[in-house]
Amino acid sequence: MSLYQATASAPVNIACIKYWGKRDTKLILPTNSSLSVTLDQDYLKSTTTSRADPSFEKDQLWLNGSEDEIKPGSRLETCIKEMKRLRKQEVEDKDPSAPKLSTMHVRIASYNNFPTAAGLASSASGFAALVSSLAALYALPVSPSTLSLIARQGSGSACRSLFGGFVAWEMGTKADGSDSLAVEVAPQSHWPSLHAIICVVNDAKKGTSSTSGMQRTVETSPLLQHRIKHVVPQRMADISKAILQRDFDSFARITMQDSNQFHAVALDTDPPIFYMNDVSKAIVALVTEYNRIAIEKTGKRKAAYTYDAGPNAVIYVEQENAKEIVDMILQYFPDAAANFKDVFGLYANDAKKGAVIPGFNEAVAHKWEQGVKSIIHTKIGDGPRTLGESESLLGANGMPKTLA
Amino acid sequence: MSLYQATASAPVNIACIKYWGKRDTKLILPTNSSLSVTLDQDYLKSTTTSRADPSFEKDQLWLNGSEDEIKPGSRLETCIKEMKRLRKQEVEDKDPSAPKLSTMHVRIASYNNFPTAAGLASSASGFAALVSSLAALYALPVSPSTLSLIARQGSGSACRSLFGGFVAWEMGTKADGSDSLAVEVAPQSHWPSLHAIICVVNDAKKGTSSTSGMQRTVETSPLLQHRIKHVVPQRMADISKAILQRDFDSFARITMQDSNQFHAVALDTDPPIFYMNDVSKAIVALVTEYNRIAIEKTGKRKAAYTYDAGPNAVIYVEQENAKEIVDMILQYFPDAAANFKDVFGLYANDAKKGAVIPGFNEAVAHKWEQGVKSIIHTKIGDGPRTLGESESLLGANGMPKTLA
Structure with missing residues (x-):
């Protein structure tokens, strides 16, 4: 008897044009289009193994080794249901000899490799990996944009993790959400020198x-x-161009x-929402x-910060300028x-020591103790990957493997 | 020979609808109307003495005992010139026997009684006191709204310090600014129980x-x-109603x-402007x-914060709730x-100790060491006052008195 199983990994994405507001909260249809850069999944990724088996008595999911209940009506349930529907419609209805995987329960094990307490959102990569592993399991002959329609219903920004490179989530206009999907603006290979320096910022309390x-922003x-x-x-x-x-x-x-305008509308909310803290603001400075x-020297900017719904800074930079940014943060x-x-290897065998470029006005911020917890240096990356059997997160016994 | 001299004091005002943006930077014409509450000048005020004398060889001004140069084309020079013009037009041209004060130079001494390093803007009360003292010196038969046209050219928000109580600065539409003036919405006596708790917040660096x-906001x-x-x-x-x-x-x-929307548009500026810091945000929380x-108990709010171009919080509250607010801040x-x-006398002989009201979720913020430098408890106040001879800031020798 066959083992119906597939494993996939999916990347994190960081928006340049921010998604903030839904016009339909059930289908997760946004009030505006958004655009992101996909980060290299060699450093940050979610990996998911999905298995279908006639012996399974219910759908089950484990996240980082702990079981997560699949609640009726939940986004998780919606995604799994939609993937089964696609399996039936695109494969089983067309090929009567195809195994009826859509009728079997699934077991899903997912794992995020993010540094502990990095405070990085994992729902985007998580739902993208879930949808990608099920798409591989079900051998779906569909495009990443079609899969993005389903990932979107798990977590809006997850739809953008179905592609590498630069990805637009087109808001669409239809009430059923069938045109609210992700499309590739440019692949990773178009601009491989684009790097990202993530500054993980200490935060006293969990925000909204x-x-x-x-x-609340949409309403107020x-x-x-x-x-x-x-x-x-x-x-x-303009940014696509x-x-x-x-x-x-x-x-x-x-x-x-x-980024600033997103935080501005968060502040314009009643009561106001603040995600950036004094450390975030120091990094802006x-x-x-x-x-x-x-700009003084060449008329052009060399770095771009962006902040999501938290205090962490992501700084985009061309590879050749990455060391200057890390130096400055240090x-x-x-x-x-x-x-x-x-x-x-920015520092090779040198000490990781701070520095600023000539002419830098050091008074724009003061030095902080423990303001930035960690720095993650990464780059633009590719889209979801289907992985081999050896990467499976489910053991022969159908239970999640214990990862070191 | 007569001594031509007058002394006046003027209050601070704190805007509820914020002024942010000029459509004419020379005339100081705003991009929107604004509205403020005048604070009691028993606690916070600027006092100014103006003297005209044929022996003076130039216009001179001392601020808190130090001479401030009256630069050609400066806002200060504009205000003095405009007041002399009004003296001539409204008094001397109509009454040939009136002394020709408009032709004499003036000496002006001004003093702010604000607590040291309170970080409170003094330009509003300062220009209102300047204009009020000159109006008294020149015995101008004009309304506070007319004087507000001149104070506005010294510092926009100064026009609102020409009245007590609740004051609107109507933006006007005319190019010459003749309809951009302050009007009283309601006098102090309309709502005497309105109190203000000013939290003077420590700030690491001076903002924009x-x-x-x-x-920069107007442009970007x-x-x-x-x-x-x-x-x-x-x-x-709505707020007038x-x-x-x-x-x-x-x-x-x-x-x-x-307040939040003003800070939101500051953040939407390129590069962004931040005035509130983590302490400001804790007070918002x-x-x-x-x-x-x-709201849970009565459906109604009991306190209102507002922040100007800095981290200090002003909290409006009904007198009966003032102690709860000070308790909470402490x-x-x-x-x-x-x-x-x-x-x-909130604490009479009791220790000034902190407390929160029943049901308060204390986790919304953490305790701070030295987050708030000082608390100033004050209330709604009246408009500029003309003071007696004994309050003069200029000595018999025509020089500023040394104040203790």
Whole structure:
């Protein structure tokens, strides 16, 4: 008897044009389009193994080794149901000899390799890996955009993790959500020198969840409507063009403006939502000063910060400038050196020591103790990968393997 | 020979609908109307003595005992010139026997009684006191609204310090600014129980000046235009109505929403401007939690925070609830007790100790050491006052007196 099983991994994505607000909370249809960069899954990824077996008595899922209940009506249940529906419609109905996997229960084991307490959202990579592993298990002859329609219903931004490189989530206009999907703007290979420096920031308390926060913004922020209608459409067009032209300066400008505008509409919410803290703001000040010097010299920006629903900074930079950014962060947050894995060999055998570029006004921020917990240096990456049998997270006994 | 001299004092005002953006930087014409509460000048005020004398060889001004140069083309020079013009037009041209004070130079001494390093803007009360003292010196038969046209050219928000109580600065539409003036919405006596608790917040660094910051917002924030055209006009109408009805709940809601929106458009500026820090945000969380309980019990808010171009919080509250607010601030910022002058006798002979109301979720913020430097408890106040000879800041020798 065959073992029906597949394993896939999926990457994290970080938005440049932010998703904030749903027009349909059940189908997860956004109030505006968004655009992201997919990060290299060699460093940050979710891996998921899905197995179908006639002996399974119910659908079950384990996340990082602990069982997560699949509640009726939950987003998780919706995704699994939709994938089974696609299996039946696209495979079994067309080929009567295909095994009836859509009628079997599944066991799913998922694992995030993120550094402990990194405070990085895992729902995007998690749902993308789930959908990708089920798509492989079911041998679905469908495009990543079609899969993105289902991942979107798990977690909105998950739809963007179905592609590598630069990805747009087109908001769509249909009530059933069938045109609210992810498309590739440019593949990883278009701009392989794009790096990301993630500064994991210490935070005293957990902020408002993005799910509840964004709907409060939709309900109470007068500014959000203007953003949706009059700002985002132009920014989507402008940043897509900047990406296609590898115009880092425009890419950086729009990315920073849109990060700031997302946090502005969060603040315009009643009661207000704050995600950036004083450390986040210090990093904004550092990148602004770094760019000031770059603009003075060449007329162009060299770095772009962006902040999601938390205090962590992601700084996009061309590979050749990555060391200057890490140097700068270490100068102001020296404690971070202990938690910085220098995967690109910036420091070779040198001490991981801070520095700023010539002309830098060091007074734009003060030095912090324990402001930045860790630095993750990564780069633009590819989309979901189907992995071999050896990578399976489920053991022969149908239970999750214990990972070291 | 007569001594031509007058002394006046003027209050601080704190905006509920914020002024942020000029449509004319020379005339100081705003992009939107604003509305403020005048604070009691028994606690916070600027006092100014103006003297005209044929022996003076130039106009001179001393601020807190140090001479401030009156630069050609400066806002200070404009105000003095405009006041002399009014003297000539309204008095000397109509009454040939009136002394020709408009032709004499003036000496002006001004003094702010603000607690040292309170970080409170003094330009509003300062220019209001300057204009008021010159108006008294020149015996101008003009209304406070007319004087507000001149104070506005010294510092925009100064025009609102020409009245007590609740004051609107109507943006006007004329290019010459002749209809951009302050009007009284309601006098102090309309709502005498309105108190203000000012939390002076420690700040590591000086933020962007409001003069340069607001123009950067005008030039770069896409959201500001929406605020100006579509949000502020309705809020001006709504908060005026709330004030006239002494509807604290609506007054509080609109005040907090507009403070947040001002900081939102500052954040939407490129590069972004941040005025609130983590302490400011902790106070927002405390007031939000305090109001949550009030709303649960009575459906109405009991406190309203507002933040200007800095981290200090001003909390409006009805007198009967003032102690609960000070208690709450002292609970989270116990160091502030040492710099809290209990002018309303909230604690009588009791220790100034923190407390929160029943049901308060204490986890909404953590306790801070030295987050709040001092607490100033004050209340709604009256407009500029003309003071007696004994209050003069200029000595018989025509030089500023040394104040203790």
